Amino acid sequence: GESVGLHLPTLSVQEGDNSIINCAYSNSASDYFIWYKQESGKGPQFIIDIRSNMDKRQGQRVTVLLNKTVKHLSLQIAATQPGDSAVYFCAESQVGGYQKVTFGTGTKLQVIP
Amino acid sequence: GAVVSQHPSRVICKSGTSVKIECRSLDFQATTMFWYRQFPKKSLMLMATSNEGSKATYEQGVEKDKFLINHASLTLSTLTVTSAHPEDSSFYICSAREVEAKNIQYFGAGTRLSVL
Numbered sequence: 001g002e003s004v005g006l007h008l009p010t011l012s013v014q015e016g017d018n019s020i021i022n023c024a025y026s027n028s029a030s031d032y033f034i035w036y037k038q039e040s041g042k043g044p045q046f047i048i049d050i051r052s053n054m055d056k057r058q059g060q061r062v063t064v065l066l067n068k069t070v071k072h073l074s075l076q077i078a079a080t081q082p083g084d085s086a087v088y089f090c091a092e093s094q095v096g097g098y099q100k101v102t103f104g105t106g107t108k109l110q111v112i113p
Numbered sequence: 114g115a116v117v118s119q120h121p122s123r124v125i126c127k128s129g130t131s132v133k134i135e136c137r138s139l140d141f142q143a144t145t146m147f148w149y150r151q152f153p154k155k156s157l158m159l160m161a162t163s164n165e166g167s168k169a170t171y172e173q174g175v176e177k178d179k180f181l182i183n184h185a186s187l188t189l190s191t192l193t194v195t196s197a198h199p200e201d202s203s204f205y206i207c208s209a210r211e212v213e214a215k216n217i218q219y220f221g222a223g224t225r226l227s228v229l
Contacts, residue, residue: 041223
C-alpha cells in the first residue's frame with residue numbers, strides 16, 4: 001500500500017552543525033506534508049508543514065524542502081542544539097476534507113555536545 | 114499553540130479490567146480527534162478517527178468492541194480499552210484537529226498502558 005518512509009533510522013550530529021533528515025513518500029495523491037518531533041515518552045510536537053504548491057518553507061531554525069518529482073522531502077535544522085535530540089517523523093495527508101495523516105517510520109536525531 | 118490534554122499519563126491495570134483514557138482540547142474546538150497506538154521505537158499507528166456526534170471510524174484490524182471511542186463534545190474524546198490483556202500494553206496517543214484549521218493535528222502527551 002501507500003507509505004511514507006525515511007532513509008536513515010538514526011542520525012548523529014555535532015552540536016552547532018546543521019542536520020538534514022530525509023523522507024520519501026509514495027502516495028502521489030498526497031499534497032500536504034508535516035514534520036513532527038517526538039521526545040521520549042511524549043506525544044509528537046508539530047514543527048513545520050508544507051503544501052505541494054511550494055517547494056520550500058522556512059521556520060525558526062528549520063526548513064522543509066519538498067521535491068515532488070522524486071516524492072522526497074527533508075527537514076533541515078540549523079545550528080543543531082542538544083534540545084533537538086528526539087525522533088522526527090514526516091507525515092503526509094491531503095488538504096481537502098478531513099483527511100487522515102499517515103506517519104513515516106521516524107528518524108532518531110542524536111546531538112553530540 | 115493549541116493544547117491537547119491527555120489523561121492519565123500512565124496506568125497499570127490487571128488483565129480483564131477496562132481502562133478509560135481521556136483526550137481534551139483545552140483552547141480550541143475539535144470536530145475530529147484521532148487515536149494512535151505506538152510500540153517502542155516504532156511509528157504511530159492510527160487506530161480510529163473520532164468525529165464529534167457520530168460513530169468513530171476504525172482502521173482495518175482494529176477491534177471496535179475492544180477499543181470503544183466516544184466523542185461527546187467538541188473538546189472531549191475518550192478511548193476505553195475493554196477487558197484489557199497484556200498484549201494491549203502500549204503507548205496510546207490522541208490528537209485533535211481544530212475546526213477551522215488545516216490538517217495540523219495537535220497531540221496529547223500520551224498514555225502508557227501496562228496490563229499485568
